[in-house]
Amino acid sequence: MFLHILKYELKNGLRTKDLMIWLILFPIALGICFKIAFGSIYDKTEKFSSIPVAIVEENENEAFRQVINSIESSEEPFLKASFVTREKAEKLLDDGEVEGIIFSGDELSLTVKEKGLRETMLKFFTEQFTVRERIISDAIKTSPEKAQEVIAALTENTESSCRDIPVTQGNPDLYIQYFYNLIAMVALFGCNTGVHITIQNQADLSALGARNNCSPAHKSVSILACLAGSFIMQTFCMILCVSFVAFILKVDFGDRLLLVYPAAILGGILGVSFGFFVGSLARVGEKAKTAIVTSAAMLMCFCSGLMMANMKLFIAEKMPWFNNINPAALISDCFYCLNIYEDYGRFISKLINIAVITVIFIFLGFISSRRKKYASV
Amino acid sequence: MENTVVRIKDLVKRYGDLIALDHFELEIKDGEIFGLLGPNGSGKTTTINCLLSLLSFDKGDIEIFGKKMTPVSYDIKKEIGVIMQNVAVFDELTVYENIDYFCGLYISDKAKRRQYVEEAIKFVGLEDFRKFYPKKLSGGLLRRLNIACGIAHKPKLIILDEPTVAVDPQSRNRILEGIQELNRNGATVIYTSHYMEEVEQICTRIAIMDKGRKVAEGTKDELKRMIKNTETITIEILELPGKVLGEVAGLPHIYDADYVDGRLVLSCSGGKHNLTRVLDVLHKHELGFGRVYTELPTLNDVFLEITGKALRDKED
Secondary structure, three states: OHHHHHHHHHHHHHHOHHHHHHHHHHHHHHHHHHHHHHHHHHHHHHOOOOEEEEEEEOOOOHHHHHHHHHHHOOOOOOEEEEEOOHHHHHHHHHOOOOOEEEEEOOOEEEEEOOOOHHHHHHHHHHHHHHHHHHHHHHHHHHOHHHHHHHHHHHHHHHHHHHOOOOOOOOOOOHHHHHHHHHHHHHHHHOHHHHHHHHHHHOOOOOHHHHHHHOOOOOHHHHHHHHHHHHHHHHHHHHHHHHHHHHHHOOOOOOOOHHHHHHHHHHHHHHHHHHHHHHHHHOOOOHHHHHHHHHHHHHHHHHHOOOOOOOHHHHHHHHOHHHHHHOHHHHHHHHHHHHHHOOOOHHHHHHHHHHHHHHHHHHHHHHHHHOOOOEOOO | OOOEEEEEEEEEEEEOOEEEEEEEEEEEEOOOEEEEEOOOOOOHHHHHHHHOOOEOOOEEEEEEOOEEOOOOOHHHHOOEEEEOOOOOOOOOOOHHHHHHHHHHOOOOOHHHHHHHHHHHHHHHOOHHHOOOOHHHOOHHHHHHHHHHHHHOOOOOEEEEEOOOOOOOHHHHHHHHHHHHHHHHOOOEEEEEEOOHHHHHHHOOEEEEEEOOEEEEEEOHHHHHHOOOOOEEEEEEOOOOOHHHHHHHHOOOOEEEEEEEOOEEEEEEOOOOOHHHHHHHHHHHOOOOOOOEEEEOOOHHHHHHHHHOOOOOOOOO
């Protein structure tokens, strides 16, 4: 009986166009939109390129020249310096070929044409150099014996504050967060198949539900078969979604892509269970149930930052507990933890959270659906 | 009784202040085509839903095949075929798959099921539509599919709740003939409808319902014998003086006489040659007349006389 119902649940589900549109085509379209919209912004704003700067040496400053040479010889230099005359430097700045002019004399000074992130970085660099140069020269004047110690300390400090610390091979930027949320949204859209389970099995919701309740199939068997069918379909959609994002859109999930799949699949199962739970609770019609569950899923996605990336941070500040029970936030956090943290502790903790909430939803859904007679049909 | 298939005792179902079933009682014997006849809202579908243990009720007992019917009476459910008022099929499954799905809830043997499904398809005449999806079927064909899904597993008791609503005459006749054939093959049938012609045509016994109560029960002849009217005579006549109308109304066995819009309508109770006597009066007064016809009482007359209202609205 179980396999018979499961077989037809799968056949019916896979042929349901609405489900396929929302679970496959819509995420693909949205993923492409994200890629087009945020991919270019990311390339422009997030990917760092060297800042072109003109340097005018008014007095010879050997230390400054050494620092510049040292920066330019690094693997990813943040400065691209041109030692030129004042006139040439001003022309380059006017033409927009450099972001600023550093005048190297007794003291460093900076001239910029506009205000922006790169100009601020140049300002920070010149200020830092001036401060450190002064500390070292003061140390040489007052305690020459400790000068070497001071230089070593400043150098160490510089290295520790600038060093890139790769915790994983992942991609911890805001841009990729949109794709985590997209996968979370697909997972939560499974709620529609979850609602469908209750509609198909409750006599007061549909003619099909009434008809099924007249059959000798045990209700628990019927519900379990439908749940299994929905889980399988949702799993298929999640695998497709993650593969599309990873291999077609080429979004970098780091070196843990294989762990993204089980997390996405578990998220999908949570989505189906959520729909099943809400569907079995609300004493309203089929359309109203679908509307309620879809709205709830969208609201949860909104709170997890799908539409506004800062929303999750806002919730984390004002209602931190909500992110621990919001399925959308849990699913996207799961991916985030996987990508950001080297150890698996947080990732596993999020997975356990998802699993526990899934079990609770299924259990409560069962309790609510096992009602055998209805007050009205 | 040994051959009682369904027994409903003192059934009461309330929806808030509304009493949907008011101490309703029913007994259906093996081999019957039992009709539940009543206007919309009379409680027919509520009775069926209580019978199938879909609906909770406030009071009463229901037994099917001599056993108490409960939601977990799976052994009883196995012997029941249900055709709901609203078509209950999967939109994304073909005709064959839909019938196979529902048959599979009752029959686990695949070979046997395949044979049953084919027989059901043939029975309802959907041989040319087995790969069609329900959306592609006309209303009549969809109803036939609904029936096939309900009877494919060869149940002993078949419950049909208004199966011919919004069905074309051709499909309706096919459905009614099919129900009689199922009955001839040994199934007991419960048939609800507000179409009295259908109930008269196929049912061996009928219960008339109104406001959740059973107002009459019996064979169609027994029901018709319950009422005063045995014959209605209608004569089209251009002009009828009041004096003549009074004379006609005073004839033996005529208990009601009306002359409206050029039609003289006479209700008779028993007696023979009522028409001859009326025509003799008209000849005597040298009154010409047009069409003359007599009608035997219908179930609508039975309902009208018992409840004081028509069984269904004219637009039905």
